[in-house]
Amino acid sequence: MKIFFNGSIIEDRDARLSVNDGGLLYGAGIFEIMRSCGGKVFAIADHLDRLFNSAGALGIHIPMEKAHLGEAVSSVLKANPAGQSRIRLTVTSGPMAMGTDEPNPTVLITSAPFEPYPAALYETGITVVLNTARQNPTDPTAGHQVLNYFPRLIALDTARRKMALEALWFTFENKLAEGSMSNIFIVKNGKLLTPSVNTPVVPGIVRRHVLAIAKANGIETIEGDLFITDLLEADEVFLTSTVMHILPVIKVESHAVKDSRPGSITAKLTAAFAEAFKLQTM
Numbered sequence: 239m240k241i242f243f244n245g246s247i248i249e250d251r252d253a254r255l256s257v258n259d260g261g262l263l264y265g266a267g268i269f270e271i272m273r274s275c276g277g278k279v280f281a282i283a284d285h286l287d288r289l290f291n292s293a294g295a296l297g298i299h300i301p302m303e304k305a306h307l308g309e310a311v312s313s314v315l316k317a318n319p320a321g322q323s324r325i326r327l328t329v330t331s332g333p334m335a336m337g338t339d340e341p342n343p344t345v346l347i348t349s350a351p352f353e354p355y356p357a358a359l360y361e362t363g364i365t366v367v368l369n370t371a372r373q374n375p376t377d378p379t380a381g382h383q384v385l386n387y388f389p390r391l392i393a394l395d396t397a398r399r400k401m402a403l404e405a406l407w408f409t410f411e412n413k414l415a416e417g418s419m420s421n422i423f424i425v426k427n428g429k430l431l432t433p434s435v436n437t438p439v440v441p442g443i444v445r446r447h448v449l450a451i452a453k454a455n456g457i458e459t460i461e462g463d464l465f466i467t468d469l470l471e472a473d474e475v476f477l478t479s480t481v482m483h484i485l486p487v488i489k490v491e492s493h494a495v496k497d498s499r500p501g502s503i504t505a506k507l508t509a510a511f512a513e514a515f516k517l518q519t520m
Contacts, residue, residue: 261330265386
């Protein structure tokens with residue numbers, strides 16, 4: 239596999255990461271996951287905007303302009319041709335040497351053939367569990383896609399041992415936040431509700447597009463504070479992410495969501511988003 243590593247396209251086996259890299263030692267870094275079809279990346283401008291916003295907020299230097307990063311992504315896709323691809327763009331703080339303040343970040347872009355979730359999950363829906371750990375709104379990394387993903391991986395492992403696909407996070411104030419790897423939406427009385435980005439949650443790219451699609455289709459959208467009662471009383475629940483797109487939820491732990499079937503608004507938004515993805519990647 240060919241990768242982009244610090245300015246060059248090389249074989250992955252030839253990459254050399256410093257043992258002092260802050261991403262390796264401390265999880266000091268950020269990343270984006272993107273999807274492409276036919277070599278065209280969906281919403282790449284949104285992904286790059288989010289990356290640079292997180293970099294600015296967390297003090298991570300990105301040594302390339304957005305346009306050059308976009309070109310690097312295209313170069314990796316050309317070097318690894320596939321019908322659909324899953325792209326990861328990672329930026330770390332780089333080697334952290336004593337006695338110097340000069341940033342020397344690591345920039346890594348990889349691409350691999352996209353492996354979708356089983357189609358049956360979209361037809362039948364999934365089960366999610368409630369994570370016992372809490373999301374800290376005062377954590378400076380909250381709301382950003384950072385390399386320190388270990389707490390999320392632990393939550394996902396717990397979910398899968400309970401035969402669930404995702405673990406939902408709440409804040410210390412018991413506000414519903416997000417999934418370990420997704421944003422969450424609920425439908426109640428024909429309205430589409432999702433936690434505000436100020437909860438805080440990662441401002442998902444698919445989340446953003448789903449909100450825009452809902453508004454364009456006359457569905458009232460509300461971004462605000464949600465709690466466990468809102469989740470359990472929902473008519474429909476679904477998750478969004480770049481990898482899963484829109485995935486319906488039919489059970490929260492042992493609690494059935496409405497009639498345990500994906501709902502009509504979820505289906506409508508799924509079809510509309512699929513069309514939007516197709517139009518951007520044709």
